[in-house]
Amino acid sequence: MRNSIKPENSELVRLIGQAQRTVVFTGAGMSTESGIPDFRSPGGVWSRMKPIYFQEFVEDKDKRREAWNRAFSGVAGWVGAAPNAGHWAIARLVARGKVAAVITQNVDNLHQDSGVPPELLIELHGNASYATCLDCGLRHELAILKQSFLGAGEIPVCRDCGGLVKVATVSFGQPMPQAVMKQAETATLACDLFLVLGSSLVVYPAAGFPIMAKRNGAKLVIVNREPTDLDDLADLVLNGEIGPVMTALAPPN
Ligand code: APR
Ligand code: ZN
Numbered sequence: 001m002r003n004s005i006k007p008e009n010s011e012l013v014r015l016i017g018q019a020q021r022t023v024v025f026t027g028a029g030m031s032t033e034s035g036i037p038d039f040r041s042p043g044g045v046w047s048r049m050k051p052i053y054f055q056e057f058v059e060d061k062d063k064r065r066e067a068w069n070r071a072f073s074g075v076a077g078w079v080g081a082a083p084n085a086g087h088w089a090i091a092r093l094v095a096r097g098k099v100a101a102v103i104t105q106n107v108d109n110l111h112q113d114s115g116v117p118p119e120l121l122i123e124l125h126g127n128a129s130y131a132t133c134l135d136c137g138l139r140h141e142l143a144i145l146k147q148s149f150l151g152a153g154e155i156p157v158c159r160d161c162g163g164l165v166k167v168a169t170v171s172f173g174q175p176m177p178q179a180v181m182k183q184a185e186t187a188t189l190a191c192d193l194f195l196v197l198g199s200s201l202v203v204y205p206a207a208g209f210p211i212m213a214k215r216n217g218a219k220l221v222i223v224n225r226e227p228t229d230l231d232d233l234a235d236l237v238l239n240g241e242i243g244p245v246m247t248a249l250a251p252p253n
Pocket of ligand 2: 138158162
């Protein structure tokens with residue numbers, strides 16, 4: 001049965017229909033319907049564990065061990081989940097040429113897994129499905145690192161240069177990847193509709209992109225379960241579940 005468009009969502013249908021270049025901007029609320037907890041809802045990740053800051057990871061061996069314990073135990077839930085209806089709907093909009101770029105704060109790889117082409121995906125906070133050397137950048141697969149960590153308790157170091165290896169996410173206090181930030185800025189300034197899905201919009205510089213889009217003349221739409229910090233700036237705010245809203249907007253053929 002075709003998903004009926006509720007009257008309050010018809011404005012979203014109109015905006016996306018008239019837009020020439022839509023950018024979708026996603027946060028952790030995109031993945032809760034895949035079973036991945038977000039960060040700031042009740043019971044979210046930061047209510048169960050404190051973030052490990054980048055400096056702590058680099059300087060404190062115990063913190064580094066804790067970070068790897070979290071990564072290999074999957075306690076944050078960032079790896080191993082499957083895309084949900086909202087991810088598939090975005091992938092359909094991308095395939096139909098309606099979305100020019102997906103900027104995500106998420107590290108769970110679910111936009112890739114749902115078919116968004118890597119060249120249209122901008123991962124502001126990196127990706128939790130692999131690791132990289134902090135010195136030479138060499139990629140390391142988690143499965144291999146996990147064996148030596150769980151076996152001999154070895155904290156991963158680079159197999160090439162001996163440098164520190166870290167899951168490829170951007171931690172608090174870690175410099176943002178400049179090339180990725182530039183890519184996100186270019187996409188933001190080129191869009192005429194900026195669609196935020198599932199973010200509380202409290203973390204900068206990521207939350208600066210909806211502001212940049214709005215200041216540059218784009219329409220700003222926020223779909224989120226709760227009110228966000230930027231609702232007053234938005235042309236349209238829909239407080240609801242992303243999966244159903246996006247499936248109604250981009251139903252399967
Ligand atoms: N549908 C709609 N909204 C949802 C859903 C859902 N199924 N599930 C959760 N939400 C909303 C929550 O109400 C919340 O406002 O998504 C928002 C998620 O906000 P946060 O948990 O703050 O996540 P996010 O905005 O992505 O955090 C940004 O903070 O800790 C850092 O690096 C981390 O990328 C993350 C950044
Ligand atoms: Zn190295």
